Amino acid sequence: MIANEIKRKIRNIVGLENAIDSTEECFGYSYDSSFVPMSPENIPDLVVIPSTTEEISAVMAIANEYGIPVTPRGTASGRTGGSIPVCGGISLALHRMTKIIEFDEGNMMITVEAGVRTIDVYNFCAERGLFFPPDPASWKYATIGGNVGENAGGMRAVKYGVTSNYVMGLEVVLADGSIINTGGKAIKNVTGYNLTQLFTGSEGTLCVITKVLLRLIPMPKARNTLQLMFPSLDNACKTIHKMLISGVVPAAAELMDKISIQAVARHRKLEIDSSIEACVILEIDGETNADLEKQAKQIQAIANEFRVLEVRIAASQQEVDDIWSIRRGLSSAIGAMAPNRFGEDISVPRNAFPETVGLIRKIAEKYNLTIAVYGHAGDGNIHPSVLCDLSKPGEEQRVHDAVNEIFSAALSVGGTLSGEHGIGITKRPHITKALGEAGVNALQMVKQSFDPKGILNPNKIW
Amino acid sequence: MIANEIKRKIRNIVGLENAIDSTEECFGYSYDSSFVPMSPENIPDLVVIPSTTEEISAVMAIANEYGIPVTPRGTASGRTGGSIPVCGGISLALHRMTKIIEFDEGNMMITVEAGVRTIDVYNFCAERGLFFPPDPASWKYATIGGNVGENAGGMRAVKYGVTSNYVMGLEVVLADGSIINTGGKAIKNVTGYNLTQLFTGSEGTLCVITKVLLRLIPMPKARNTLQLMFPSLDNACKTIHKMLISGVVPAAAELMDKISIQAVARHRKLEIDSSIEACVILEIDGETNADLEKQAKQIQAIANEFRVLEVRIAASQQEVDDIWSIRRGLSSAIGAMAPNRFGEDISVPRNAFPETVGLIRKIAEKYNLTIAVYGHAGDGNIHPSVLCDLSKPGEEQRVHDAVNEIFSAALSVGGTLSGEHGIGITKRPHITKALGEAGVNALQMVKQSFDPKGILNPNKIW
Structure with missing residues (x-):
């Protein structure tokens, strides 16, 4: 329960309409995209929807003073319950903070507010010839702040790495309301501890991420997709390994086992050769079509060594979409089983x-x-x-x-x-x-130092 | 001063000959490769040279109990005084810990003790077809533990990143002697805070790094070197920028201004065209010589746009060595001025x-x-x-x-x-x-949590 007096203070900061306490409206902030069952116990006492870092700073100062739990939240597309306010208190929803603050073409970097959706970052940059590679499955919904908070990955990680590989700097609000900036546009930077990477993946337990500075890379000019069918999962894995060790690095290398293939076949009413035990879908990219042809040839040669049953190289965008729709539809196809x-x-x-x-x-x-x-x-x-x-x-x-x-x-x-x-x-x-007691102790020491009252996303991680 | 009783305890752990306290021998541990002047005040009370993590753990437990400062040290090739024991106490020298613990070809990773020299990691991997890219100028002397502690860089960072981009996991000893392992061989890993990156670059103030798990990449099959002379520094910079934004990423892109060029010219008794204001040395790499030729052509075209005065593409290994000896000899050439x-x-x-x-x-x-x-x-x-x-x-x-x-x-x-x-x-x-008061406070909070008595490399960073 949050006293009315405190609610009033918070409403003074963010405005009446951005501090909601009706149970009906708060209910929507009690669950996320994980398998954690809904429960009335997870309904927050107050949903606060700030529009600036300064508002968050002021709200955190109050929360810290009164020991009120604060659970930051993007669009709640997370899969492990990270944005569920299990201890009540404030659900701090950042979806109004959607400004693209700066596009720095010269340094190939972009600064955005935490509430911008990942797909919007991707599209904004792609229109300007630059590439933001992380593509978690939820990228149409997930906010960049959430992605940084969870260190999201995606299919392109094999070649391009995960979110943390693109985070150059952060603006964050600490538990006591102080605002700090970490990192910056200097590519090499060893001034102090790497708080940028400490906060990336900290699941909202150390700070509220308010702004993110991301580096970008040139957009590959050509892309294609390959689908490979194997007689065994082992052969599929060996093919991928040999490719990577030979320096042929696909932009994505997705693998599906027989049960997954059957799920898709059933869902889409396809006939699949019963000797197929594994399917590999590869995205390759490069500067020219000739680059792609060369890579496809190298991949085919390696796959042949491991008795590939079928190699399909997309000949049109339609075929690319066809192949990826198998992978993209996989989760629902499996769900339907x-x-x-x-x-x-x-x-x-x-x-x-x-x-x-x-x-x-x-x-x-x-x-x-x-x-x-x-x-x-x-x-x-x-x-x-x-x-x-x-x-x-x-x-x-x-x-x-x-x-x-x-x-x-x-x-x-x-x-x-x-x-x-x-x-x-x-x-x-x-x-x-996973981490041992000394390892978990070390995490708790860090938590204790940044959030001595334990108000930031409590009861998560350990 | 460390009491004899404590020295005896430490000698029981590491052996008599590995805990040195004669002023003459300790003197060699009082300075490093920085511009910090030598001072008798920086002579440690005891130089401890352990050979295992367990010994370090036991020594740290004693140091923590008695509040003795401990300054970890590789080969002291650092440039900012990081390994100088400014508060006396123990100089913890890791140069006996030189084991290559595991070479995991399948996952393209290597695990080494902290005292292995960087060049030895590079050579060991290169002989097996794999590439460890970080090449700080000191790589012939610097230990990998020191490189991780300082997050060293080098010339290849423009394409391949710095040390932190290759550190997958660490074994470290905390101030109280507890041993923890961070990270691991899983490429995607979001289990708990990223302590691996927090410790990388922490300059010996949070823990003693004892083992390092590094990822490797395939060794490029072809390499060449280009030297470009420009009529202005601005044009040189613009050429590099346009290259990078076009996706032509050299493995190294070194720049020298007119004073640097003159220093080299004087040192090597060369005639340099007086209209030259900047020199750029590029290393390019790829899979085939054709790849290199294509890159060289692209670079030449971009450099022409910015009125390059001279483009030299090395035609032999001799010429490659010639060009690099200019860059490598630069520091001494400047020093001689x-x-x-x-x-x-x-x-x-x-x-x-x-x-x-x-x-x-x-x-x-x-x-x-x-x-x-x-x-x-x-x-x-x-x-x-x-x-x-x-x-x-x-x-x-x-x-x-x-x-x-x-x-x-x-x-x-x-x-x-x-x-x-x-x-x-x-x-x-x-x-x-650089970081603001709130930023420095945040660093100090982390320090306080890992090292409440402040014994690890005191009086560094802030």
Whole structure:
């Protein structure tokens, strides 16, 4: 509960209409795009929708003074419950902060407010010949602040890296309301600790990100798409590995296992050759069409070594769209296979991809569950989807145990709990297993130093 | 002073011969490669030379218990005094920790102990077809632990980034002796805060780095070198900018101003056309010689637009070595121009390079000093060298004031105090000007959380 006196102070800062406390309106801020079930306990006491950094600073100073929890929020497209206000208090929604502050063509950088959607950053830059590569699946909805807060990834990470690789600097508001700027436009910068990277991926627990300085790269002039069908997952993985080690780096390298392929086939009423065990979709890019042809030839030669069954090189934009619509429609196709689905996001050393998929298959057998596996094979980021029917007795526990074992499998091969979704609420129980007690202590020490009262996005990460 | 009782405890851990306290031997650990003058006050009380992480952990636990300062040290090739034990106590020298622990060809990664020299990492990987790009000028001497501690850069940063871009994970010992591992081999990894990047560049103030996990990339199969002479610095900068924005990214792009060129000419007794105001040396790389020819052609066309006076494309390894020996010999050539020299390391947004050089020239005029300017033009990292004779009355103060103004100039164009040398001792007085009080507070909060007694490399950074 927030006292009326405090609400009044906050309304004085952001305006009456931007500090909402009716239960009906607050309800929409109690859940996100994760599998965390809705609960009235997660309804915030107050939704605050600021329009400037100064307003956020003033609101944080009040929250800090009175010990009110503050959960920052973009468009809540996160997958681990990061923006759910589990301790009540303030839901700080940044969707009004959508200004593109500066486009610096000379230095190939852009400064935007945290509430700008990722796709809008991409389009704005693309129209000017520059490329902002991170493309998380949610990029049409997700805000850039959320992407930085979670260090989002996407399909192009294999060649171009994730969000953190593009963040040059941040403007943030700390728990006590102070505003600081980190990093800057100097490409080499070793002035003080790298707070920019510390805050990137800190899931709203250390600060509120208000502005982001991003570097851009030249837009590749030519792009094409390839679809490769393999007789085994192992051969598909080996092809990708050999490509990368040969210096043929695709812009995206997506892999789907047999269950995923079957899900798509069923969904789209396609006939698929039963000997196909894995599908790889590659985006290649370069300066000229000749570059692309050369890369496609190299890829084909490597794939042949690993007995590729079918190589399709898109001959038109229509065919490109066709191939990608398979990958893009995968999540819904898999979702349609069962009443419930839990999508996970483990990340393993790239060459442990086949071993990890093998472990996941054993887990599926042990618990008699269907688990579809797809992911970003180029960077070892796997999305296992556990298909289930929670109305069946005992199913929920089995799914829970299976997911636990999937995390253990990832850690056993030197991998980690999350490649791009963050820890949030859903992976909290596993963090000590991943980082050790001394590791979690170190995170908590950092948290304690930035947010001694623990008001920023409490009960997340650990 | 460290009590004999404590020394005995430490000798029990590392062995008698690895805990030195004779003034003569300790003297060698009182200075580094910076311009900080030697002083008997900087002689450590004890030099400890451990051989394992466990020994470091045990030594740190003792140091923490008794509040003894600990200054970690690689080979002391740093330029800002980072490894000088200004508060006495222990100089913790890691040069015995030189094991290459694992070469993981499958994941293109290598794990090494902190004391391995950078050139040895490069050579070990190069022999196996893989490339570790960071090449700070000191790479023949500098240890990898020191490089990570300072987030070293080098000439190849324009295309390949700096040390931090290759650090996937760390083993570190915290102030209290606890050992933690950060990051790992998973390329996408958002499990907890990014401590790997927080520790990279933390200048030995947050932890002792004991092991480093580095990612590698395929070694380019072809390389060549170009030398371009321009009628103005501005034209040289514009050529580099246009190259980068066109997607022609050289592996290195070094720039020298007229004073630097003259220094080399004098040193090597060469005749240089007096209309030449700037020299650019480029390394280009690719998969084939045809790739190189194409790049060289593109670069030549862009340089022509900016009235390049001379383009030299190396036709043999001999010519490559010739051109680079100019750049590599630059520091000594400049050093030979005056009895004393202060080499600085500012970093600015890339397109502010010409403006910054202009500001430095004005500062040189104002203080009647010769300042040579060279640097990594591709990434905005400038090394101004103030040439002087400290035996002249008043000269020291003038140099001091000029250096101060150089820092202010860097900040005024949105740049920063250091691109690759760190803050250490020499730039401490300027850090608040660069980061603001709230920014420095944030750094101090982090420091306080990891090292509450302030024993790790005290009196550095701020």
